[in-house]
Amino acid sequence: xxxxxGFSPLKTLRGxxxxxxxxxxFTHVRLNMQHVRVTRPDTYVRPxxxxxxxxxxxxxxxxSLAKQSHLYTSAxxxxxxxxxxxxxxxxxxxxxxxxxxxxPLEPWCIGGPVIKGFGRGSKVLGIPTANLSPxxxxxxxxxxxAGVYFGxxxxxxxxxxxxxxxxxxxxxxxxxxKTIEPWLLHDFNEDFYGEELHLVVVGYxxxxxxxxxxxxxxxxxxxxxxxxERALELPQYLxxxxxxxxxxxxxxxx
Ligand SMILES: Cc1cc2nc3c(=O)[nH]c(=O)nc-3n(C[C@H](O)[C@H](O)[C@H](O)COP(=O)(O)O)c2cc1C
Numbered sequence: 001x002x003x004x005x006g007f008s009p010l011k012t013l014r015g016x017x018x019x020x021x022x023x024x025x026f027t028h029v030r031l032n033m034q035h036v037r038v039t040r041p042d043t044y045v046r047p048x049x050x051x052x053x054x055x056x057x058x059x060x061x062x063x064s065l066a067k068q069s070h071l072y073t074s075a076x077x078x079x080x081x082x083x084x085x086x087x088x089x090x091x092x093x094x095x096x097x098x099x100x101x102x103x104p105l106e107p108w109c110i111g112g113p114v115i116k117g118f119g120r121g122s123k124v125l126g127i128p129t130a131n132l133s134p135x136x137x138x139x140x141x142x143x144x145x146a147g148v149y150f151g152x153x154x155x156x157x158x159x160x161x162x163x164x165x166x167x168x169x170x171x172x173x174x175x176x177x178k179t180i181e182p183w184l185l186h187d188f189n190e191d192f193y194g195e196e197l198h199l200v201v202v203g204y205x206x207x208x209x210x211x212x213x214x215x216x217x218x219x220x221x222x223x224x225x226x227x228x229e230r231a232l233e234l235p236q237y238l239x240x241x242x243x244x245x246x247x248x249x250x251x252x253x254x
Contacts, residue, residue, distance in 0.1 A: 081145035150228035154246030
C-alpha cells in the first residue's frame with residue numbers, strides 16, 4: 001500500500017502501530033513520504049499516486065492543505081487525516097488502540113479567553129460552544145487536523161468539566177475561518193465570554209462532516225457528546241482531569 005502526503009501527529013500513528021509486519025511496512029512508507037507535506041501537491045503527489053497505482057498498490061491520499069482534496073481524486077480514498085485511517089478497509093489488521101469509538105492522542109493543551117462565535121451554537125443548534133481564538137495557535141492547529149476531539153476543560157474560577165470540541169471550518173455552514181469550538185458538558189446558567197478557559201485534549205472522535213439537514217448535524221454532535229462523556233470515565237482519559245494546566249490560573253477547584 002502506498003500513502004501520499006502526511007497530515008497528522010506522527011506520534012499518534014507510531015503509537016497505533018503494534019506488532020503487525022504489514023502495518024510497520026505501511027507506516028514506513030508513510031514516514032518516508034512526510035517531506036511531501038511542504039511541497040506542491042499537484043507536482044509531487046499526483047505522480048506518486050499514479051506510480052503507486054501503476055505498481056498495483058492501493059493509495060490513500062491525505063491532503064496536507066485544507067480544501068485541496070480535489071487534487072487527490074486519483075487515489076482510492078481521500079481522507080482528512082491519518083487519524084481517520086482504517087487499516088481494516090485495506091485488508092490489514094485494525095489499529096488496536098481505538099477505544100469506545102475514540103482514538104487516544106498524546107495530550108495537547110490550548111487555552112485563552114472565551115470568545116463569541118457566529119452565535120449559531122446556542123440559538124440555532126442548542127449547543128452552546130465556548131469558542132477560543134485561533135490567534136497564536138497556528139502551529140498547534142496546523143498539526144491537528146480538522147475534526148472532533150474531546151478532553152477536559154478548566155474554566156477559571158469555576159472548575160473542571162468534560163468537553164467535546166470541533167476544530168475546523170464547519171462544512172455544514174461553510175465557514176472560511178478555522179474555528180476552535182469546545183462544548184463544555186455541563187449546564188451553566190449564564191454565558192462566560194472573556195473568562196479564561198484551558199483545555200487538555202486527550203482524544204479524537206471523527207473528521208468534521210457536512211450533513212443533509214440541521215437535525216442530522218445536531219444528532220451527530222449529541223452522539224459525539226455521548227462518546228466523549230463515556231470515554232472520559234475510562235482511567236486512560238480520566239487521569240488527565242488532574243492535569244495542572246487545567247487549574248494553572250484557576251482560583252477555585254471543582
Ligand atoms: C462536538 C461538535 C462537533 C461538530 N461537528 C461538526 C461537523 O461535523 N460539521 C460542521 O459543519 N460543524 C460541526 N460542529 C460545529 C457546529 O456547527 C458549530 O459549533 C456551530 O455552527 C456553532 O458555531 P458558532 O459558535 O460559531 O455560532 C461541531 C460542533 C461540536 C461542538
